Amino acid sequence: MEAAKGAVFNRRRTGIPPHNIKNMKEIGNILEGGEQYMFQTILTIKTGSRLEVVEITDQINELVKNHNIERGMVLLSMLHSTAALTTVAFKPGKDLEILESLEPDIPADYGHLRGYFHLPHHLMSALLQQSLVLPIKDNQLLLGPTQKLGLVEFNGPRPRQIAVMIFDHEWLKEPVLTLKQINYE
Structure with missing residues (x-):
């Protein structure tokens, strides 16, 4: 796992609109404030084969901790559009069976009129999820007893990037903003 530089955002609870970034003190990639906290980064995970599930639960829990x-x-x-995210019960040997069952009945060498040869990989990725929102409790992901977080590779091996944003519970108390409410000055 390689983590790109992350950014940390803390927001004051002083009556200043939390979406007005110019009221924050910027230090490198960190915006300092008060009680509210948000962190964002890009994780790079290198996959090892064409079709695989890479467990990333520990990497995400490490960021949370x-x-x-x-x-x-x-x-x-x-x-990426030829990889996906999911929560699954990881069992050696069963992951590939699940992935192979997702492969559509489109030949791997199917050529679209425009020479587009990755259609099966895009379809398989679309059957799963491109984004996940997971709760945090007691400084770790709140998952079921057998659930793990997985990056599902359909067109590897290659480096894959995942955008990660972590919010504390104070951040979540703020109302949802509309574009008209955001001050870009």
């Missing part, structure tokens, strides 16, 4: 988030949520977004 490093930023001391007791309660909140994590948003994960796959930055």
Whole structure:
């Protein structure tokens, strides 16, 4: 796992609109404030074969622990269209059976009129999820007893990037903003 530089955002609870970034003190990639906390980064995971599930639960839990988030949520977004994210029960040998059952009845060498040869990989990725939102409790992901977080590779091996945003529970109390409410000055 390689983590790109992350950004940390803390927001004051002083009556200043939390979406007005110019009221924050910027130090490198960190915006300092008060009680509210949000962290974002890009994780790079190198896959090892054409079709595989890479468990990334520990990497995400490490980020949560490093930023001391007791309660909140994590948003994960796959930055590729031939890979996906999911929560599964990992069992050796069963993962590939599940993935192979997802392969559509389109020949691997199917050529679209425009010479587009990755259609099966895009279809399989679309059957799963490009983004996940997971709760955080007690400084770790809140998952079921057998659930693990997985990056599903359909067109590897290659480096895959996942955008990660971690929010504490204080951040989540703010109302949802509309574009008209955001001050870009």
